[in-house]
Amino acid sequence: ESEFALRKERPANEYRDSLSAVNRETEHMTSIVEDLLLLARAEAQSVALNWEKLTLEEFVVKLVTSVKPIFDQRSVSLTVHNPAKHSFFESSPGHLSLALKNILLNAAKHSEQGNKVIFDIQHLKQSQVAFKVRDYGEGIPPGDLPYVFDPFFRSDTARNRKSGGAGIGLSLAKALIRLHSGDISVSSTPGEGTEFIATIAPRGHKVLDPDQEEPF
Numbered sequence: 001e002s003e004f005a006l007r008k009e010r011p012a013n014e015y016r017d018s019l020s021a022v023n024r025e026t027e028h029m030t031s032i033v034e035d036l037l038l039l040a041r042a043e044a045q046s047v048a049l050n051w052e053k054l055t056l057e058e059f060v061v062k063l064v065t066s067v068k069p070i071f072d073q074r075s076v077s078l079t080v081h082n083p084a085k086h087s088f089f090e091s092s093p094g095h096l097s098l099a100l101k102n103i104l105l106n107a108a109k110h111s112e113q114g115n116k117v118i119f120d121i122q123h124l125k126q127s128q129v130a131f132k133v134r135d136y137g138e139g140i141p142p143g144d145l146p147y148v149f150d151p152f153f154r155s156d157t158a159r160n161r162k163s164g165g166a167g168i169g170l171s172l173a174k175a176l177i178r179l180h181s182g183d184i185s186v187s188s189t190p191g192e193g194t195e196f197i198a199t200i201a202p203r204g205h206k207v208l209d210p211d212q213e214e215p216f
Contacts, residue, residue: 001025035168039151042095042175049092049179051203056121056129057085063097064119067104075113078104084123090202091180099176100131102169103184103196107135110194127202128182134195140188148186149174173198 005018041047060082071078107117120132140148144155152167177184182200 032168035172039168039172039175042172042179045179047095047176047179049095051090052093053088053090054093055085056082056087056089056123059089059091059093059097060085060119060121062093063100063104066097067101067108070105071108071117074108074111076108076111077116078108079116079118081118081120084121084129087123087129089123089127089129089200091200095176096180096200099173100133100198102173103131103133103198106169107133107137107194107196110137111135112137124199128199130197130199132195132197134193136193139190139192140186140194141190142188145186145188149184 001018001021005015038047060080064078064080068078104117104119111117115136117136118132118134120134122130122132124130140155144153147153148155149170150167151171153171154167174184177198177200180200181203182198184196184198186194186196188194
């Protein structure tokens with residue numbers, strides 16, 4: 001873009017357009033590099049978590065508020081089920097919020113206009129918390145499911161070819177969830193949608209086996 005702008009003398013407005021394009025791409029690349037650095041640190045478990053005790057209600061309200069403009073822009077509704085909203089839990093809210101935001105925005109990106117996304121929060125035994133994100137998009141091909149958390153992997157579906165993306169968001173989400181002694185899983189049916197379940201545990205504990213994860 002800059003080389004093209006410098007090939008000959010141009011009107012000031014064309015220089016401004018070129019500089020704006022360069023600025024947008026620079027911001028995009030900066031964001032990718034920052035995510036890659038955080039991913040590398042998270043996978044090496046060298047991220048300093050700032051643990052706080054807060055209510056699920058407070059945490060979820062802030063998280064939903066941060067993603068709501070993107071959902072509105074895409075004309076996708078976000079329905080929140082938080083039966084345990086008055087429960088307390090421990091997390092590093094900035095890192096956990098980033099992980100869940102990546103999952104929620106992934107669901108919005110893969111939903112058609114007029115579709116809905118369901119965000120379901122459950123407080124489980126042993127003070128564990130499960131965050132479930134369900135969309136009703138085109139789903140993920142079965143052969144791609146084992147790789148959706150791999151860095152730079154993008155399923156070859158029409159929605160990914162259209163929406164783009166670097167393929168880092170879900171990898172980063174998984175790494176940050178694991179820093180919370182948790183894990184994340186995905187299930188999908190082509191043509192019916194996809195569900196991600198991120199479960200976190202208190203400090204010093206591990207997520208229980210699925211058969212043990214029953215809500216209070």
